[in-house]
Amino acid sequence: MKWDEFFVTGDPLIYGADVSIALTTAGILFYLTYFKKWKWLWTEWLTTVDHKKLGIMYIVSAVLMLFRGGVDALLMRTQLAVPEAKFLDSQHYNEIFTTHGTIMIIFMAMPFLIGLINVVVPLQIGARDVAYPYLNAVSFWTFFIGAMLFNISFIIGGSPSAGWTSYMPLASNEMSPGPGQNYYLLGLQIAGIGTLLTGINFLVTILKMRAPGMTLFRMPMFTWSSLVTMVIIIFAFPILTVALALMTFDRLFGSHFFTLQGEGMDMLWANLFWLWGHPEVYIVILPAFGMFSEIISTFSRKTLFGYKAMIWSMLLIAGYSFLVWVHHFFTMGSGAVVNSVFSITTMAIGIPTGVKIFNWLFTMYRGKIEFATPMLWSLGFIVNFVIGGVTGVMLAMAAADYQYHNTYFLVSHFHYVLIAGTVFACFAGLVYWYPKMFGYKLNERIGKWVFWLFTIGFNICFFPQYFLGLDGMPRRVYTYSEESGWGPLNMVSTIGGFMMGVAFLILVYNMYYSFRYAKRETHGDAWNGRTLEWSTPSAMPPFYNFAKIPVVKSLDHFWRQKQEGKVEKLTIKDIKPIHMPSNSGVPFIMASFFFIAGFGMVFEWMWMGALGLIGVFGTLIYRSFEYDDGYYVSEEEIIKTEKISN
């Protein structure tokens, strides 16, 4: 392989990206070296097993990926703004919609939610960390390395271009030669390890590490939604792992699972992909539902309406989510019986979701609603998500789906559920728990600007796409003719897209502005909250979270204590040494070996792949013989941290 095949060449946009990547890297290296931050980086972040710090790193990565995926989206919208535009060629456009979809789902939505789960869930259940802190670090670093491996594809070797669904035979060696598709397979495979480990970790954490008295039906709704999400992750992700492995075998080792030759079944890939892919949709929406439940309850100053109905509808969704996958490929032609059955299950899954919508509305009914930024996002969610949900039921009708399939109607539908559902929730949750992570709130005035600009831009961008779809505009086309008449609505859509981009920039500016000027919180209860994470005396909980593990007597225990004026004060008698896990650099090193293995296999340099895997096994073996049972935080240190004087 020559150097000009190794690096992507010939496109000014890519050269621009090369330069900006080189400058950013140089800038970061200079900053770390000049301010002598290397040791700080290693001891505070790279080796940490603290769930709060890992959560923050998840969220920072997710925001970066949101930027990358967002730039992809704006490039696409620019190309589509006018008919027969020459901004991107067909191949480049294909690469961009592939990376946009993959990054937004796998490397933005999931880590953003998992990041917030990491920060919040152990605090909500009154635990000092997750069940397996070391495994948590492995989860983060494998996700991060998977994401990085996928992201370097656009400057080294070329990006995948077969769509985020990577249907066979398009994704086969014959039709997608080169390393691009391998990046997709290996990047997702490595990140998937992290997700599966997170699923196991938080399932055990929520089942086993709750504070005394917190029965399952006293858990906050966000914790419940996380629990159900983890169950879905554990059962759905292995399907993706196997499907990716089989396609990797097809591409790298000449097997015939999904190929056209040798009795392979190309549509079996679509079948397996969506067997994972539909539960995945619920993996990214259920935590969002949980967050909105917390926020709506907090800012309406009322207990969540229909707490148990919420839980049962989530459990129902968890089961149903495995029974609807065929609605992603009704047009494959499985016949009337198959399509009818999956039509019905798809419509049925709308019912528990509808139950939840009404529960949120009744939670607000006669509540004292405070229109803080997180609440605005939640209200925006209800309105826009319902639009997405209703069009979803339209798509669920198999016969009608033959018309909508593969058009912009579908594109608009899933952006209405994924942006209004998941992205709104990420923003709402970020603003809501920001004081828990950083000790100050994001500026509310700027935050409201972001909300309105983003929500209006979102509707301007995607509402016209319903009509473009009904007018016959297919998805994934890189251009269209003047005569089609799709030009004006596409221009409107592009304007809306750029409004969302501006809103994102203002959000990032708000982080900077608030870092400089926001009033620092003096206590842990920034929003007059209801759940245990707000009960810590300091704004940011110390690394051991709770000096004394709370004893829970009811749902919304902290709120009730506040109402009755019985919030317990910490005294010296309560302080006992706290057992905490030690930091470890092994997860980071293990993930680095995964990167070497993945990179080698992408380019089919098997010696490099083998080397990387030997390294991975080496770190596993090292870990097996490591006897580190953690350490105890002394009473003096706790007393000093908690500032107890009596």
Added chain:
Amino acid sequence: MANKSAATEHGGFPWKHLIGFVLSIVLTLFALWIALGTDLSVTWILIIIFGFAFLQAALQLLMFMHVTENSRKGGFSGRIQIGNVLFGAFVAIVIVIGSVWVMSAGHAKHDKHDAPKTENQDGSHESEEHGSH
């Protein structure tokens, strides 16, 4: 925290794990030999290696996955275990039977490109039909 109970449970040599590990490898090698080293028909090979697969799954549940483990207080863990196994069985059935059904119903069965399975259509008719689409 959790380390203490783990340490007491795992005292002594882990015979259970060793036997499970060796049996797993033997079963896998045996399946490989059946598939590559014998002259049995494809149907029989499939039946036998499926049998080995179920045996191995049972073995792993028994030897590694604590399927017989009971919680001493309240039976909470026991209920969780049963729930997990039942949901796992549900998902496994959906994946296997669902996939077979979806991939073999309606037009989807044409997906087998090399060998058209429908009896009343010969090869030429098949290609003609595809050509007209």
